[in-house]
Amino acid sequence: MRRCLLLPSLVVVCVATGVHVSAQSANYQDILEMYRRGEFDAAVRDFAGLPAEERYRGARSVVRESLRPFRRDVLQAVLALHTEGGLGRGLTLCDATPEARRGTPDAREQALLGSGFPFFEYGLVETLKTQFPDDEFMRTWYVTVMAYADAAFPGNYRCYENAPARIRVHPEMQLALGGMHEKTWQQVEADGWTLPGFTPSLQDAERAFRAALQAAPDLHEARLRLGHVLLLQAKPDEALETFREVRDHLDGGFAYVVRLLEGQASEQRGDLSRAAESYQAARVMRPQAQSAIVALAQLAYTQGHRAEALEHIRQLPGAATAGAPLQPWVWYAEGADPWSWYYFGTAWRFPTYLARLRAIVKEKR
Amino acid sequence: MTAFWRVVLCLTALGVGLRAQGDAGREQVQQFTTRTEAVRVDVLVTHRGRLVRGLTVQDFELRDGGVVQRIDLVDEQAEPINLVCLIDTGDHSRANSQFKYLIDAGSALLDGLQPRDRIALVAFSNRIRILSTPTTDHASLKSTLRMLYPEGVSSLRDVVFAGLVLRQLDPGRTLLLVFSNGWSNFGYLRRPQLLDAARRTDVVVYAVTYQYRGVSPKDYGPFLDALAEETGGRVMIANEGRDLSGVFVNILAEFRSRYVLAYMPTGVAPGGWHRLDVTLKGRSGDVKARRGYFAE
Numbered sequence: 043m044r045r046c047l048l049l050p051s052l053v054v055v056c057v058a059t060g061v062h063v064s065a066q067s068a069n070y071q072d073i074l075e076m077y078r079r080g081e082f083d084a085a086v087r088d089f090a091g092l093p094a095e096e097r098y099r100g101a102r103s104v105v106r107e108s109l110r111p112f113r114r115d116v117l118q119a120v121l122a123l124h125t126e127g128g129l130g131r132g133l134t135l136c137d138a139t140p141e142a143r144r145g146t147p148d149a150r151e152q153a154l155l156g157s158g159f160p161f162f163e164y165g166l167v168e169t170l171k172t173q174f175p176d177d178e179f180m181r182t183w184y185v186t187v188m189a190y191a192d193a194a195f196p197g198n199y200r201c202y203e204n205a206p207a208r209i210r211v212h213p214e215m216q217l218a219l220g221g222m223h224e225k226t227w228q229q230v231e232a233d234g235w236t237l238p239g240f241t242p243s244l245q246d247a248e249r250a251f252r253a254a255l256q257a258a259p260d261l262h263e264a265r266l267r268l269g270h271v272l273l274l275q276a277k278p279d280e281a282l283e284t285f286r287e288v289r290d291h292l293d294g295g296f297a298y299v300v301r302l303l304e305g306q307a308s309e310q311r312g313d314l315s316r317a318a319e320s321y322q323a324a325r326v327m328r329p330q331a332q333s334a335i336v337a338l339a340q341l342a343y344t345q346g347h348r349a350e351a352l353e354h355i356r357q358l359p360g361a362a363t364a365g366a367p368l369q370p371w372v373w374y375a376e377g378a379d380p381w382s383w384y385y386f387g388t389a390w391r392f393p394t395y396l397a398r399l400r401a402i403v404k405e406k407r
Numbered sequence: 408m409t410a411f412w413r414v415v416l417c418l419t420a421l422g423v424g425l426r427a428q429g430d431a432g433r434e435q436v437q438q439f440t441t442r443t444e445a446v447r448v449d450v451l452v453t454h455r456g457r458l459v460r461g462l463t464v465q466d467f468e469l470r471d472g473g474v475v476q477r478i479d480l481v482d483e484q485a486e487p488i489n490l491v492c493l494i495d496t497g498d499h500s501r502a503n504s505q506f507k508y509l510i511d512a513g514s515a516l517l518d519g520l521q522p523r524d525r526i527a528l529v530a531f532s533n534r535i536r537i538l539s540t541p542t543t544d545h546a547s548l549k550s551t552l553r554m555l556y557p558e559g560v561s562s563l564r565d566v567v568f569a570g571l572v573l574r575q576l577d578p579g580r581t582l583l584l585v586f587s588n589g590w591s592n593f594g595y596l597r598r599p600q601l602l603d604a605a606r607r608t609d610v611v612v613y614a615v616t617y618q619y620r621g622v623s624p625k626d627y628g629p630f631l632d633a634l635a636e637e638t639g640g641r642v643m644i645a646n647e648g649r650d651l652s653g654v655f656v657n658i659l660a661e662f663r664s665r666y667v668l669a670y671m672p673t674g675v676a677p678g679g680w681h682r683l684d685v686t687l688k689g690r691s692g693d694v695k696a697r698r699g700y701f702a703e
């Protein structure tokens with residue numbers, strides 16, 4: 043379920059309700075009908091055109107419908123459509139990659155969706171595997187998806203086995219996803235799906251970010267991540283300089299996150315008063331977010347200023363509002379924001395991946 | 408001796424935990440400037456899985472940094488306890504029916520408290536909600552519990568830190584009870600920071616989790632184990648949600664059955680990390696106590 047958090051557009055899958063889904067030009071049911079009639083290209087095109095929320099809500103609801111009673115033909119059509127739809131997005135991305143490198147939001151979203159194809163399918167597959175643990179069709183289909191993923195994302199197959207090594211050698215991923223020692227194998231497997239594009243070391247990540255920034259200096263979020271990578275390599279001065287370069291270009295949650303990271307860098311330098319200033323700045327930016335408050339409390343606590351730490355913690359209730367919005371640090375650290383997930387390494391390897399993806403689809407057709 | 412230690416330990420807890428706070432009107436405005444060096448160590452003794460009761464001070468040996476200390480046994484069993492209860496409302500995968508059991512367990516825990524026991528209630532997902540600072544108004548917390556609902560994901564490390572800080576609102580013995588499945592990928596603090604904070608308190612952490620869909624909670628990793636180990640507490644695993652109430656109540660009973668050793672450190676360095684070793688003299692049994700303390 044945590045996969046839903048990795049991409050905001052997928053959160054709706056968790057709470058999908060209703061069966062019929064509308065869309066601007068076509069809805070999911072219409073697209074499904076197209077697919078059944080063999081109008082594959084049109085179905086894929088319209089599927090790709092659906093807003094992400096509707097796409098996945100539609101898929102889930104139709105699957106649910108097909109399960110009561112189980113109608114393999116419907117289910118098969120949905121899954122096939124979903125698969126091809128995902129691949130369709132990947133194809134779109136191939137054409138959009140130059141745009142993605144220029145950093146336009148739309149192209150970046152396409153890049154994300156294309157790269158996320160196996161990821162998108164995963165939750166659905168898991169649900170169905172649970173429903174039909176012994177069904178040969180499920181096993182076959184699952185293997186098909188895995189095969190696609192394997193071919194499109196080298197090393198992704200048997201990701202559950204490969205993921206630990208990737209995480210171990212990647213400190214930022216340990217930070218973002220939690221250490222291996224805290225994980226279930228299910229979590230590790232989930233990580234495996236999100237990690238294939240990630241670079242294997244902080245040094246590689248730094249090189250990748252620098253290269254990406256050389257090609258497109260205005261990839262501000264990438265610069266933020268570069269600063270983070272520098273921080274994780276215990277280069278606080280370089281990190282602070284990088285944050286300084288980028289912070290005026292970021293707004294919203296990213297601006298909040300850069301203040302938190304500046305605070306961490308200052309702590310690393312031993313400049314605790316400056317760290318406190320950065321955390322305080324973050325707190326002012328997002329009064330409802332709690333990470334800056336926790337950071338301030340922790341900073342005070344480790345200095346032995348227990349009363350001050352207590353004062354900060356006591357202000358947490360005021361930071362609680364109705365609902366449980368994802369906080370900037372959460373989505374940054376977890377990679378829930380599309381851009382961060384995209385930028386981190388995958389930016390560097392997209393053209394290769396997607397060229398292979400296109401070849402696979404052509405071969406399949 | 409008991410009264411003496413109670414005063415000394417209160418002064419110690421406040422001296423270490425709370426600096427003088429000037430703003431009037433806030434509860435727990437403590438104006439202690441005296442700082443003593445008394446150390447309190449909460450000890451659990453079991454033998455073949457059963458609690459061992461009736462031990463005397465002669466049954467224990469305590470070493471601070473390798474140096475044997477002259478200890479006293481403080482009779483705390485009749486005294487009220489402070490309970491900081493952290494309830495994980497995150498994790499979408501938890502079925503609503505299971506969540507109901509969690510709320511029931513919270514109610515059972517409240518029923519198990521004595522009138523003078525104080526409880527702070529904190530719910531957490533990807534946000535921390537301090538529902539109550541330490542209070543003896545147990546009844547009102549029952550209705551608060553009923554208003555909880557599953558949401559979001561878990562920021563376990565952050566909330567444990569908040570719980571450790573909240574401990575300072577009262578100088579007495581504090582049990583930090585955290586219910587969680589052990590996932591914590593969404594908090595701001597990192598594991599070393601949290602464990603470092605845990606080493607700077609005398610809180611005893613008990614963590615509760617339960618098996619879900621056949622997945623052993625142990626698979627969720629040793630973070631909770633590490634936290635409990637560091638503080639001399641334990642991780643308890645319920646087979647399923649419906650067993651949670653019993654686990655919660657048992658923890659309370661076990662905490663009341665622990666021994667409290669106190670001593671004035673002698674022959675050791677005044678500051679820094681002090682490793683503690685508590686053993687039994689001439690008896691069999693397993694001893695759990697915090698691994699050490701920071702003298703600040």
